[in-house]
Amino acid sequence: MKNKKAQIEISFNWIFILIVGGAILMFFIILSNVITTDAEKTANIKTTERLKTILSAAENNEESIKELKELGYEATFLCEFGQLYYQIKDKNTEPEIITTNTLFVPKTIGKSKLNAWSTTYQAPYDITTTLLLTDEKTMYLFDNSSDSAKKIYYAFPEEISKELIDLSSNKITFEDQGHRKYIFVTGTNPEPQIAPPNLKQKITIIKIPQNTNQGEIKFYDYKEPNYGELETSTKAFTTQEILQGAIISGDSELYECTLNNIHQREKIIAQMNIKRIELINKTYDSRHKCSIYFSTTILTEPLNGIINALENFDTDYINHGNNIEELNKLNNELRRISCPMIY
Amino acid sequence: MKKAQMQGGETIAVMIIIVVLIIIGLVFGLGRTTEKIEKDANQIDFLNSIRIAIKVTNLQEIKCSRANSGGNTCIDKYKVLSLSELIKENNEAYVIYQGIFENTQIKINEIYPGTETYTIYDYNDSINKSRTATYVPILLWDPIKDTKQFGIMEVATYN
Numbered sequence: 001m002k003n004k005k006a007q008i009e010i011s012f013n014w015i016f017i018l019i020v021g022g023a024i025l026m027f028f029i030i031l032s033n034v035i036t037t038d039a040e041k042t043a044n045i046k047t048t049e050r051l052k053t054i055l056s057a058a059e060n061n062e063e064s065i066k067e068l069k070e071l072g073y074e075a076t077f078l079c080e081f082g083q084l085y086y087q088i089k090d091k092n093t094e095p096e097i098i099t100t101n102t103l104f105v106p107k108t109i110g111k112s113k114l115n116a117w118s119t120t121y122q123a124p125y126d127i128t129t130t131l132l133l134t135d136e137k138t139m140y141l142f143d144n145s146s147d148s149a150k151k152i153y154y155a156f157p158e159e160i161s162k163e164l165i166d167l168s169s170n171k172i173t174f175e176d177q178g179h180r181k182y183i184f185v186t187g188t189n190p191e192p193q194i195a196p197p198n199l200k201q202k203i204t205i206i207k208i209p210q211n212t213n214q215g216e217i218k219f220y221d222y223k224e225p226n227y228g229e230l231e232t233s234t235k236a237f238t239t240q241e242i243l244q245g246a247i248i249s250g251d252s253e254l255y256e257c258t259l260n261n262i263h264q265r266e267k268i269i270a271q272m273n274i275k276r277i278e279l280i281n282k283t284y285d286s287r288h289k290c291s292i293y294f295s296t297t298i299l300t301e302p303l304n305g306i307i308n309a310l311e312n313f314d315t316d317y318i319n320h321g322n323n324i325e326e327l328n329k330l331n332n333e334l335r336r337i338s339c340p341m342i343y
Numbered sequence: 344m345k346k347a348q349m350q351g352g353e354t355i356a357v358m359i360i361i362v363v364l365i366i367i368g369l370v371f372g373l374g375r376t377t378e379k380i381e382k383d384a385n386q387i388d389f390l391n392s393i394r395i396a397i398k399v400t401n402l403q404e405i406k407c408s409r410a411n412s413g414g415n416t417c418i419d420k421y422k423v424l425s426l427s428e429l430i431k432e433n434n435e436a437y438v439i440y441q442g443i444f445e446n447t448q449i450k451i452n453e454i455y456p457g458t459e460t461y462t463i464y465d466y467n468d469s470i471n472k473s474r475t476a477t478y479v480p481i482l483l484w485d486p487i488k489d490t491k492q493f494g495i496m497e498v499a500t501y502n
């Protein structure tokens with residue numbers, strides 16, 4: 001009888017040990033999962049903040065090229081409701097808004113060294129610093145037979161992956177060197193044919209005009225899902241800095257997204273300058289030599305012209321350019337007669 | 344019987360000790376995690392305030408014209424006045440600068456001569472209402488009188 005009781009007791013002890021041990025093990029497994037998920041979220045937040053800080057610092061370095069550390073992950077950029085967002089590829093994270101609204105970037109960058117090239121967009125005064133961000137895995141190929149393409153090739157910093165190639169036969173023949181994206185820049189040739197069909201999804205062709213300060217850019221892409229025919233999209237530009245941004249981006253949607261943000265800023269600055277002229281006019285005596293410029297529409301007319309041209313930029317870019325020229329002349333005149341300049 | 348009761352008591356005592364140890368471990372671990380999260384949050388706030396201060400001090404629209412440049416720190420007084428008026432009156436301008444400046448107060452304080460203060464932008468929808476301020480010395484240029492004044496630009500980000 002006592003033996004039986006002892007045996008039952010031992011069995012109960014073992015059952016008890018198994019149940020409690022199993023419960024403790026389950027508890028620690030759940031806890032470690034929670035900690036791992038939180039650590040991942042924290043890491044993603046830190047990465048996001050770090051990228052934002054890098055973009056801010058690079059954006060505010062005037063006219064410079066900076067090589068940044070390798071981005072250990074791939075980021076995809078998209079335009080939603082007129083704002084640029086980026087998302088870390090292969091991670092379950094929400095798209096993050098880019099606060100740097102003047103960023104020209106290809107659709108995907110990462111897992112390689114980054115190059116951040118900042119230039120100043122002027123129209124004619126400084127509007128904003130534009131940040132052109134690309135990576136080693138995006139290759140820019142310029143048509144050797146086109147003067148405008150060669151001019152942009154030499155303007156591109158050496159740090160960016162670029163090459164001069166021969167497109168004179170209307171066929172693009174090249175070897176895939178393992179880059180993620182190939183952006184061809186051509187000037188004088190008609191729509192080229194792509195030779196290697198298996199590389200269609202990696203290719204974008206950009207046709208630029210002879211005048212690199214103003215004109216229309218044509219983007220040619222093979223679109224998903226079949227990468228069948230070339231799809232074209234035409235966008236306008238003014239200044240070589242914006243043209244360079246379009247080439248760096250290689251994507252008409254992302255280019256348009258950034259350009260619209262830049263133009264919004266340009267419109268606001270033009271309105272601000274009009275207000276400044278009105279404020280200065282209130283301070284001047286009507287007999288002052290400068291009051292003729294500030295009390296009439298001499299200065300505000302080209303500023304209003306710029307604002308109106310920006311409303312339909314793709315068709316009105318020539319007026320935009322003309323008003324910028326006019327403002328430049330007036331500013332030089334103000335300088336000559338020692339009056340407060342616009343910029 | 345007594346032996347069984349003692350064994351039962353031992354088992355309960357062991358369980359209680361294990362539970363107490365687990366609770367102590369959890370409290371300690373949670374405390375460390377909370378501390379770390381607070382530290383990370385403070386660092387993010389600090390990085391954020393630096394990021395916005397850099398943007399504000401490099402704002403092209405309020406810089407002096409090139410002919411009268413007093414360097415990177417020269418700010419045109421009339422551009423400051425017109426920008427702050429525009430942000431107050433124009434909704435589109437307000438939305439654009441809200442996207443650039445976020446939860447920030449940007450003020451320019453004249454130091455010498457003069458003691459005027461100009462508020463360019465002020466927006467705060469944060470819960471904590473605490474602020475991190477960055478101060479940047481500037482030269483404030485009057486384009487009509489062609490005079491320069493010492494000033495401080497205060498960029499305070501709300502956390």
